[in-house]
Structures are given as structure tokens and as C-alpha cells.
Amino acid sequence: MLQAQLTIDPAHRVAPVRRRTFGTFVEHLGRCVYTGIYEPGHPTADEEGFRGDVLALTRELGVSTVRYPGGNFVSGYRWEDGIGPREQRPRRLDLAWHSTETNEIGIDEFIRWTRVAGLEPMMAVNLGTRGVQEAVDLLEYCNIPSGTALSDLRIANGAKDPHDIRMWCLGNEMDGPWQIGHKTALEYGRIAAETARAMRMVDPSLELVACGSSGSSMPTFGTWEATVLEETYDLVDHISCHAYYEEKDGDLAGFLACASDMEHFISTVVSTADQVGAKLGSRKKISVSFDEWNVWYLSRVQAAEPGQDWPVAPPLLEDHYHLADAVAFGSLLITLLRHSDRVAAACMAQLVNVIAPIMTEPGGRAWRQTTFHPFAQAARHAKGDVVRVEPVCPTYETAEFGAVPVLHAVATRDETETTLFVVNRSTAEPVELELDAGALGAGTGAVRIVEATTLTHEDVYARNTADDPDRVAPRPNTSHRSDPLRIVLPPVSWNVIRLSRA
Numbered sequence: 001m002l003q004a005q006l007t008i009d010p011a012h013r014v015a016p017v018r019r020r021t022f023g024t025f026v027e028h029l030g031r032c033v034y035t036g037i038y039e040p041g042h043p044t045a046d047e048e049g050f051r052g053d054v055l056a057l058t059r060e061l062g063v064s065t066v067r068y069p070g071g072n073f074v075s076g077y078r079w080e081d082g083i084g085p086r087e088q089r090p091r092r093l094d095l096a097w098h099s100t101e102t103n104e105i106g107i108d109e110f111i112r113w114t115r116v117a118g119l120e121p122m123m124a125v126n127l128g129t130r131g132v133q134e135a136v137d138l139l140e141y142c143n144i145p146s147g148t149a150l151s152d153l154r155i156a157n158g159a160k161d162p163h164d165i166r167m168w169c170l171g172n173e174m175d176g177p178w179q180i181g182h183k184t185a186l187e188y189g190r191i192a193a194e195t196a197r198a199m200r201m202v203d204p205s206l207e208l209v210a211c212g213s214s215g216s217s218m219p220t221f222g223t224w225e226a227t228v229l230e231e232t233y234d235l236v237d238h239i240s241c242h243a244y245y246e247e248k249d250g251d252l253a254g255f256l257a258c259a260s261d262m263e264h265f266i267s268t269v270v271s272t273a274d275q276v277g278a279k280l281g282s283r284k285k286i287s288v289s290f291d292e293w294n295v296w297y298l299s300r301v302q303a304a305e306p307g308q309d310w311p312v313a314p315p316l317l318e319d320h321y322h323l324a325d326a327v328a329f330g331s332l333l334i335t336l337l338r339h340s341d342r343v344a345a346a347c348m349a350q351l352v353n354v355i356a357p358i359m360t361e362p363g364g365r366a367w368r369q370t371t372f373h374p375f376a377q378a379a380r381h382a383k384g385d386v387v388r389v390e391p392v393c394p395t396y397e398t399a400e401f402g403a404v405p406v407l408h409a410v411a412t413r414d415e416t417e418t419t420l421f422v423v424n425r426s427t428a429e430p431v432e433l434e435l436d437a438g439a440l441g442a443g444t445g446a447v448r449i450v451e452a453t454t455l456t457h458e459d460v461y462a463r464n465t466a467d468d469p470d471r472v473a474p475r476p477n478t479s480h481r482s483d484p485l486r487i488v489l490p491p492v493s494w495n496v497i498r499l500s501r502a
């Protein structure tokens with residue numbers, strides 16, 4: 001058994017926990033929308049066709065914001081296709097995912113779904129095939145109360161109240177050669193600046209997100225952010241980061257350390273943004289919108305099967321997550337929380353069926369994937385302030401990141417409770433963790449563990465299925481002892497330890 005120590009000191013406050021850290025993403029991709037959130041005729045569907053089982057799981061997940069409608073999809077999307085009478089809506093080729101988009105769901109239905117689910121919408125505009133005018137038209141349609149052509153059209157379509165969308169993404173992954181309308185940093189920076197300027201003429205209080213890099217391994221990483229921000233600095237609030245991770249070549253230990261890349265990604269983007277700010281003589285700080293992150297087995301089949309030409313809502317990107325995926329995922333979430341001073345928002349990509357914590361059968365059951373649990377627990381228990389903690393623990397060598405600590409952790413704290421989120425990345429060894437929580441107020445010995453749960457499994461590749469939905473789920477960890485306060489964390493595990501004054 002490995003030994004580790006960790007001190008929790010409220011003086012090491014990072015920032016308040018931001019609810020928008022717990023955002024997600026719904027794209028018109030595969031079965032995320034159709035047979036995901038929406039399936040008229042499903043036994044649990046409401047009168048609008050929204051699946052009640054998915055709504056219940058979405059609420060349980062504790063999601064705050066939801067990005068829509070893409071993703072790569074948005075770069076070819078005509079938002080006008082998705083409004084008005086359904087029978088008149090066109091079917092279109094979705095070039096991004098080689099699918100047919102029926103437009104049964106559009107902006108008005110999506111906003112109704114967010115209201116029922118209790119989520120804040122975050123909208124992306126198409127800067128791939130479209131530009132300033134279409135973005136401003138969409139903003140007018142969504143946010144102007146009434147009295148203009150497009151706001152009155154929204155009312156005529158049944159949405160009396162404005163959608164009041166505060167956060168807008170200026171395109172999606174425009175640095176990626178796969179993107180429809182892919183641009184150079186300067187081309188994108190210019191169109192993003194012009195779009196932002198026009199949108200702010202409609203409403204200066206909007207929160208705008210410029211596209212950053214689609215991953216830290218992009219050849220333009222760093223220079224892309226610098227160029228884009230030089231064009232847009234005064235006009236935007238956030239720069240996006242996107243990152244997906246997977247186990248490669250059977251290197252589980254390396255995969256479990258993938259948060260080291262996210263750490264490097266955030267620090268580099270923040271420094272680049274600050275450098276641009278300094279160069280421009282600005283005191284403004286740009287924050288990060290990490291609006292796509294997850295485990296994604298990108299190396300596996302992505303496109304629709306040959307012979308399935310332009311299918312409607314085909315099963316795409318339906319990764320079935322195992323325990324190790326959930327532990328890597330938990331470590332990514334810990335990283336986002338640890339950077340709450342500069343990460344203003346984040347979106348786990350995506351919500352249902354497509355690289356998602358929630359899976360559904362068309363017409364049938366819905367269940368929680370392994371990754372559901374770290375997200376739901378953090379969304380529920382991370383309250384008050386984020387407190388930085390640095391476990392003193394053994395390290396292990398990885399090919400990609402060098403020496404990495406076996407434990408990765410963050411704490412949050414409000415007036416009543418302190419919660420420690422910690423993963424054990426060791427693939428073989430349990431860790432006995434001794435906690436020094438004396439600084440929490442009442443001196444050593446006066447703090448106790450109220451509840452400890454662990455997500456682990458003897459088979460690190462164990463998955464949940466519709467037939468066995470709770471195979472991998474958090475279970476009570478009863479190994480904790482006091483004097484000194486300590487607990488055993490199994491290998492490859494995600495742990496939530498709730499502390500309170502005795």
C-alpha cells in the first residue's frame with residue numbers, strides 16, 4: 001500500500017465554484033437530439049416529445065449550462081430551417097456528420113427543453129458557411145422582446161417571451177481542417193471580431209466566446225490564440241478550449257495522467273491571453289470556456305457506415321465508458337475546478353448517446369454510463385470556494401508527461417462542509433491517504449469524515465449496460481479512521497470525501 005498526506009487549508013482558496021463548470025453539450029449529431037433528448041412516442045415522452053427518462057437523468061446529473069447546436073454541425077447550419085411549422089421544415093444534408101438533418105428540433109424547441117430541464121442555454125453561431133448578418137438575425141430572433149420582423153416571427157412561432165441567451169460561441173473549431181469553412185487564425189479573428197462587434201450593437205452585455213484551439217496538439221496551438229485575441233480582445237469575454245482523451249496502445253497509466261495535458265492546455269492559453277492583453281495595454285482578463293472536453297475514442301469508427309447514405313440520426317460516437325474512463329474523466333473535472341480562477345465555463349461533450357454520460361435505447365431504456373457518476377457527484381457536492389490541495393504522494397513515470405503524482409485532487413468548501421475530490425491513478429496500488437484538516441477551524445482531531453464514496457471496480461474495463469446499469473457506481477468507502485484522519489483509496493478510483501467539524 002502506498003502512503004500519502006494531504007493538507008486542506010482554506011487559505012489556499014482559488015476562486016468560487018462556478019456553476020458553469022458543470023455545463024454540457026447537445027449537438028445535432030447521431031442520436032443526441034433524435035432518440036436522445038427527443039423521441040415522440042417514447043413511453044416517457046411529454047406532449048412535446050421530450051423523453052422524460054432523459055430529463056430526469058439530466059436533472060440528476062446536475063448540469064448547469066448546455067451548448068447548442070454544435071459542434072461541427074453548426075458550421076453548415078441554417079438556423080431558419082428549424083423554426084415555424086414542422087411540416088414545412090426542409091430536410092438538409094449535414095456535411096459534418098454525413099447525415100440527414102430533419103429539422104424537427106430547432107431553436108424554439110431546444111429552448112423549451114432547456115426550460116423544462118432547468119438549464120442555461122449557450123448558443124453557437126455559424127461562422128463556417130455564414131457570417132455577421134445571420135448571427136445578428138439569430139440574436140434578434142432569440143433575444144429581442146418584440147416589435148421587429150424576427151422577434152415577431154418568434155412570437156408567431158409560439159415563443160412569446162424572448163429566449164434571453166446570454167452566452168454565445170462565435171463559431172466552432174475554426175482552426176480545424178475538418179471544419180466546414182475552416183479558416184486561418186487571421187481570417188477567423190477578423191470575422192469573429194466583426195460578428196462580435198455587430199452582436200454587441202444589439203446587446204453590449206452578451207458574453208461572447210472566441211474559438212481557441214481544438215486541442216493542444218494542433219500545429220497552430222498558441223499562435224492561433226494570440227492572433228485571434230489580437231483581433232478580438234476588447235470584443236470577447238472568453239476563448240474556447242476543446243480536448244478529448246483516450247487510452248492509446250494499451251497505456252492505461254499514461255491515459256490516467258491525461259489531465260496533465262489539460263493542465264498544460266489551460267496554463268498556456270491563459271498565459272497567451274495575458275500576453276496579448278499586456279501587448280494591447282489592456283487590464284481586461286480573458287477567461288477560458290472549456291466548452292468541449294471528455295474521453296472520446298476518436299481513433300475508432302466515426303462516420304456513418306458505408307451503404308448508409310445520409311442516414312437520419314445514425315448511432316455515431318456511441319462510446320461505452322468503463323471504470324478507467326470515469327477515473328480519467330474525474331481527473332479532468334478536478335483540473336477544471338482547480339483552474340476556476342480562469343476557467344469560467346466548461347461543457348462536457350456531450351449529454352446523451354454521443355460520447356455521453358447518458359445512454360438510451362430508441363423506444364426503450366436509459367441508463368447512466370460510468371462517467372455520469374464523477375460529474376453528478378462533483379456537481380452536487382462542489383460548493384462555496386475551490387481550495388487548492390497538493391497531495392504529498394509517490395509519482396509514476398509516463399511516456400507522454402514524465403513523472404506524474406499517483407493522486408490528483410481538489411477541495412471545495414462552504415460554511416457547513418468541505419469536500420475532497422481525489423483520484424488514485426495507480427493501476428496496481430491502493431493509497432492510504434492521511435488528511436490534515438486542522439486548518440478547517442477547530443484544530444486537528446476536530447474534523448471528521450461525514451461520508452466517503454468510491455467509484456472503482458476489480459475490472460478496470462467494467463462498463464454499465466442497460467441490463468446491468470449499476471455495475472460501476474459509487475459505493476460507500478468505510479475504510480476511514482480518525483486520529484489521524486485517514487482513508488484507503490483503491491487503485492484506479494474516483495473518491496468523494498465529505499468532511500465536517502466533529
Ligand code: AHR
Binds near residue numbers: 072349
Ligand atoms: O463533440 C464531437 C465533436 O468534436 C464536435 O462536433 C466538434 O466540435 C469536435 O471536434
